[in-house]
Amino acid sequence: MIYGLKIENDVPKTVNNFLKQLLESGKVEAVLAMQETPSGRSAFPTMISDPDKLDTNVFAPLLPVSTGAMVSRLTKVKGSKKPLAVVLRACELRALTELLKLKQADLENIVLIGVDCLGTFPMKIYSNYPGDEDPTEVVLKGEGEEDMRTACLNCKDPVPETADLIIGIFGTDTGKSILLDTRTEKGQELINDMGLSEFGNEKDREKAVLDIRNKRDEARKAFMEEHSDIIGVEKLLEFFDTCVNCHNCMKACPICYCRECLFESDVFDVEASKYMAKAKSKGAYKTPTDSLLFHITRFNHMILSCVECGLCEQACPSDIPLMDIITAIAENAQAEFEYLPGRDPEEEMPMVVYREDEFQDVGEG
Amino acid sequence: MSEEKEKTKEDFEPKIVGFLCNWCSYAGADLAGTSRIQYPPNIRVIRVMCSGAVDSVYVNRALLEGADAVFIGGCHPGDCHYLNGNYKARRKMVLLKNILTTLGMEPERIWVRWISASEGQKFADTVKEIVDETKKLGPNPMKEKWNI
Numbered sequence A: 001m002i003y004g005l006k007i008e009n010d011v012p013k014t015v016n017n018f019l020k021q022l023l024e025s026g027k028v029e030a031v032l033a034m035q036e037t038p039s040g041r042s043a044f045p046t047m048i049s050d051p052d053k054l055d056t057n058v059f060a061p062l063l064p065v066s067t068g069a070m071v072s073r074l075t076k077v078k079g080s081k082k083p084l085a086v087v088l089r090a091c092e093l094r095a096l097t098e099l100l101k102l103k104q105a106d107l108e109n110i111v112l113i114g115v116d117c118l119g120t121f122p123m124k125i126y127s128n129y130p131g132d133e134d135p136t137e138v139v140l141k142g143e144g145e146e147d148m149r150t151a152c153l154n155c156k157d158p159v160p161e162t163a164d165l166i167i168g169i170f171g172t173d174t175g176k177s178i179l180l181d182t183r184t185e186k187g188q189e190l191i192n193d194m195g196l197s198e199f200g201n202e203k204d205r206e207k208a209v210l211d212i213r214n215k216r217d218e219a220r221k222a223f224m225e226e227h228s229d230i231i232g233v234e235k236l237l238e239f240f241d242t243c244v245n246c247h248n249c250m251k252a253c254p255i256c257y258c259r260e261c262l263f264e265s266d267v268f269d270v271e272a273s274k275y276m277a278k279a280k281s282k283g284a285y286k287t288p289t290d291s292l293l294f295h296i297t298r299f300n301h302m303i304l305s306c307v308e309c310g311l312c313e314q315a316c317p318s319d320i321p322l323m324d325i326i327t328a329i330a331e332n333a334q335a336e337f338e339y340l341p342g343r344d345p346e347e348e349m350p351m352v353v354y355r356e357d358e359f360q361d362v363g364e365g
Numbered sequence B: 001m002s003e004e005k006e007k008t009k010e011d012f013e014p015k016i017v018g019f020l021c022n023w024c025s026y027a028g029a030d031l032a033g034t035s036r037i038q039y040p041p042n043i044r045v046i047r048v049m050c051s052g053a054v055d056s057v058y059v060n061r062a063l064l065e066g067a068d069a070v071f072i073g074g075c076h077p078g079d080c081h082y083l084n085g086n087y088k089a090r091r092k093m094v095l096l097k098n099i100l101t102t103l104g105m106e107p108e109r110i111w112v113r114w115i116s117a118s119e120g121q122k123f124a125d126t127v128k129e130i131v132d133e134t135k136k137l138g139p140n141p142m143k144e145k146w147n148i
């Protein structure tokens, strides 16, 4: 069911008031949502229980971390005892869905509020946003694409389809009202007694969602085409030439699920003589070793669940445009297994299941 | 000129790393040895408890260190000692090859074969096939790269 949410002041404040109502009504004990830091240079998913401290901006065009990974942190030891509303973007929700499949998060007492995503800026741009304009206003006007992260411009779907409740922007007149789309009973219960009226412009909504999806799809195809020349060992080594093997990409990735990454462990540590032997076999050996091994293996471990949030790229100190290759790797690998991460919480991860009658050419001469 | 080049290309002796399942292919290799079935000496065998235990990291490492081919030998589908390790190995290797294909990194250097403990001849034939095909491919370019 789709309801309209009348704008008071501006869009972020309207949503903030909506969240405040949820807190004050006692339907939830806390809200986890994007809140700007006091300097205004950043915003983070913030757990807020005091309505007076609630000063969220769920449309802040910034993805500092994945809220999906934060929910995992908050609940992986034990689920929430008290009702909590989590506000998150589509890619964050998809990451959370994958983490749930890995049993690294718990949704007990959690209601998921998804927000339409207009795209986000790199941390470096957001925190020093040029001119006097407020970055949130810029994206709400439908502008700012030239500064957006490539992950966002190529987004597979900016609508958080599997949320309990969606706060929708596409297809609304943000001067007048935005929409609340209840997708589950849990979501419906949140707003039941708010006296909201029907949105009424379902057609506009549908069309706008279709338009944005098509736009992103086309951008994605063009992007993959543009970077399709990064193939072969020479090009790949050149691509990763400035990689300092810091593993930030892995740490920022919401999907890199290992409690201890293989590459942070000591399994590759060997005595000096072995390194000497390695050097001798090739004549020379760059250290730290195994950068490419790290990347290719990481892709093998997580690419089927890669939600293309681009956090890896944002975390790279060498500004390696990781999405230039990850987009195609994810696309092809996920197509092979007809799997889309985050699409359906019930869908099993490809590497934990198998069918006897598949890939039968593998292993036969 | 081109003929000569061709010759040097096929002239090298490929190094093959084989990850062989203890319960089948490894025993198959053993049988080939004890039955004195001839096969090329190019393979270095690493025994694993199940083909399902071969993580992509082992395969990648061998390839990046310069192995000319990697061979994963497991039990025939339905015969895995741990029921479904080979089905999972199959998926893992499909994924690995898919990724290497996207990256243009010679997925054809990876071989998966199901060979039982009684198939000594099949083991020998497979090694020969891998050696022949790898000679056609030429040496793994990774061998020359000091900067991986």
Ligand code: SF4
Residues within 6 Å of the ligand: A063, A089, A090, A091, A092, A117, A118, A119, A120, A151, A152, A153, A155, A156, A157, A158, A308, A309, A310
């Ligand atoms: S990847 Fe998509 S959902 Fe994620 S921040 Fe970008 S536009 Fe939003």
Ligand code: SF4
Residues within 6 Å of the ligand: A249, A252, A253, A254, A255, A256, A305, A306, A307, A308, A309, A310, A311, A312, A313, A326
């Ligand atoms: S690999 Fe990069 S884009 Fe994919 S989920 Fe991880 S951080 Fe996001």
Ligand code: SF4
Residues within 6 Å of the ligand: A242, A243, A244, A245, A246, A247, A248, A249, A250, A312, A315, A316, A317, A318, A319, A320
């Ligand atoms: S964050 Fe960048 S420099 Fe660090 S390991 Fe990843 S790609 Fe390399």
Ligand code: FES
Residues within 6 Å of the ligand: B021, B022, B023, B024, B049, B050, B051, B052, B073, B074, B075, B079, B080, B081, B082, B083, B084, B085, B086
């Ligand atoms: S035990 Fe041989 S493949 Fe699993």
